[in-house]
Amino acid sequence: MDGDRVEIDGGIMEGGGQILRVSTALSCLLGLPVRVRRIRAGRSQPGLRPQHLSGLEIIRDLCDGKLNGGEIGSTEITFTPGKIKGGTHIADTKTAGSVCLLMQVAMPCVLFAASPSELHLKGGTNAEMAPQIDYTVMVFKPVVEKFNFTFNCDIKRRGYYPQGGGEVVVQMSPVKELSPINLTERGTVTKIYGRAFVAGALPIKLAKDMSAAAVRCIRREIRDLYINIQPVREPDDQAVGTGSGIIIIAETSTGCLLAGSSLGKRGKNADKVGIEAAEMLLQNLKHGGTVDDSLQDQLIIFMALAKGVSRVKSGPITLHTQTAIHFAEQLTKAKFTITKSEEEDPSNDTYIIECQGMGMINPNL
Numbered sequence: 160m161d162g163d164r165v166e167i168d169g170g171i172m173e174g175g176g177q178i179l180r181v182s183t184a185l186s187c188l189l190g191l192p193v194r195v196r197r198i199r200a201g202r203s204q205p206g207l208r209p210q211h212l213s214g215l216e217i218i219r220d221l222c223d224g225k226l227n228g229g230e231i232g233s234t235e236i237t238f239t240p241g242k243i244k245g246g247t248h249i250a251d252t253k254t255a256g257s258v259c260l261l262m263q264v265a266m267p268c269v270l271f272a273a274s275p276s277e278l279h280l281k282g283g284t285n286a287e288m289a290p291q292i293d294y295t296v297m298v299f300k301p302v303v304e305k306f307n308f309t310f311n312c313d314i315k316r317r318g319y320y321p322q323g324g325g326e327v328v329v330q331m332s333p334v335k336e337l338s339p340i341n342l343t344e345r346g347t348v349t350k351i352y353g354r355a356f357v358a359g360a361l362p363i364k365l366a367k368d369m370s371a372a373a374v375r376c377i378r379r380e381i382r383d384l385y386i387n388i389q390p391v392r393e394p395d396d397q398a399v400g401t402g403s404g405i406i407i408i409a410e411t412s413t414g415c416l417l418a419g420s421s422l423g424k425r426g427k428n429a430d431k432v433g434i435e436a437a438e439m440l441l442q443n444l445k446h447g448g449t450v451d452d453s454l455q456d457q458l459i460i461f462m463a464l465a466k467g468v469s470r471v472k473s474g475p476i477t478l479h480t481q482t483a484i485h486f487a488e489q490l491t492k493a494k495f496t497i498t499k500s501e502e503e504d505p506s507n508d509t510y511i512i513e514c515q516g517m518g519m520i521n522p523n524l
Contacts, residue, residue, distance in 0.1 A: 174201020210256025245274030255283030319402030346413030359401030372433030446474030
C-alpha cells in the first residue's frame with residue numbers, strides 16, 4: 160500500500176479487463192483509493208481499450224472520483240473514489256465494446272447510491288469475449304435478482320462488430336443491503352428455449368439454420384423435451400450493422416438457468432454457430448452445477464458484498480472466477496472457500512463456492 164492506496168497487479172491470474180472492473184467497482188463502493196498496474200498484461204494488446212476506459216469513466220462519474228492515467232493504451236491508472244450518487248449516467252465505448260461489461264462494472268456501485276440511477280450504455284450488444292445482452296437479460300438478471308434487488312434493462316438498439324452503435328438503458332433503485340443466495344440444488348431440466356437472430360443484411364434463413372442445427376445437436380443427448388429456439392430477424396430500426404448469433408437456455412425444476420451461446424461471423428457457417436451454442440449448453444449441463452461457466456464469476460462481487468453466507472454449486476472453477484475471488488478478498492473482508500461437492504455421482508466435477516459476505520450497508524439509506 161502507498162499511504163492508504165491499495166496496489167492492484169492487473170497482470171496476474173486471468174490478466175484481463177475483469178481485474179480492472181472488480182477492483183474499481185469495489186474501490187468505488189468501499190471508498191478505497193486504488194492503483195492498478197500492468198493493466199491487461201495477459202492480453203495480446205495490453206493496456207486500456209475503449210470499452211475499459213468507458214467503464215472507468217462511468218465509475219468515476221458515478222462517484223465524482225478522480226482518475227489518472229485514463230487514456231487508450233494506458234497500463235497504469237490511479238483512482239480515488241468520492242461519494243456514489245444516483246441520477247442519469249452515460250457511457251459510450253464508440254466501438255463495438257460490450258455494453259454488458261459496462262453494466263458489470265457499474266451495477267454493484269449504483270446499488271449503493273443515494274438515489275435511483277439510469278445508465279445509458281452504448282456500444283456492442285452482442286460482442287465476442289463478453290456476455291451477449293440476451294444472456295444478461297435472460298440468465299444473469301433473474302439469477303442476480305435473488306440477492307434481493309431488481310433492475311430494468313431496456314434494449315433500445317442492438318449494435319454489432321465492428322461499429323457497435325447499440326444502446327441499452329438500465330434503471331435501478333438503491334438497496335440497504337444485499338441478501339445472500341443459496342444456489343445448491345440443480346433439479347431436473349424442465350425446458351429448453353432460446354433465440355437465433357440475424358440483423359442487417361443477413362437473411363432469416365440463417366437464423367432458421369442455426370436454430371435447426373442446435374436442436375439436432377441437443378436432441379442427441381436430450382430426447383424427451385420440447386426445444387423452442389425462435390428464429391428472429393431484428394427490426395432494422397432497432398439494430399445497427401449486420402450480425403447474427405444464438406442463445407439457448409435450459410431451465411430447471413428449481414429455477415436454475417444455464418445457457419450456451421455463439422456468434423456468427425463472416426466465413427463461419429450457420430450450422431456451426433448453432434452447434435457451438437448447443438455443445439456449450441450440454442457441457443454446462445453435464446457438470447451438475449446450478450450456474451454455467453459464464454455466470455460463475457459474475458456472481459462473485461455480489462456474494463462478497465452480501466450480508467451472510469452465500470453458497471453456489473458450480474462446475475469446474477474458471478480462471479475468471481478465481482481471479483474475481485482473489486481481488487474481492489484483497490479489497491473486502493469477505494471470505495471465500497471452494498470445496499469439491501460430495502456428489503452421489505462421482506463423475507460429476509462439481510464444487511461449492513461459499514462466501515461469508517462483508518455485509519455492505521448503504522450509508523445513504
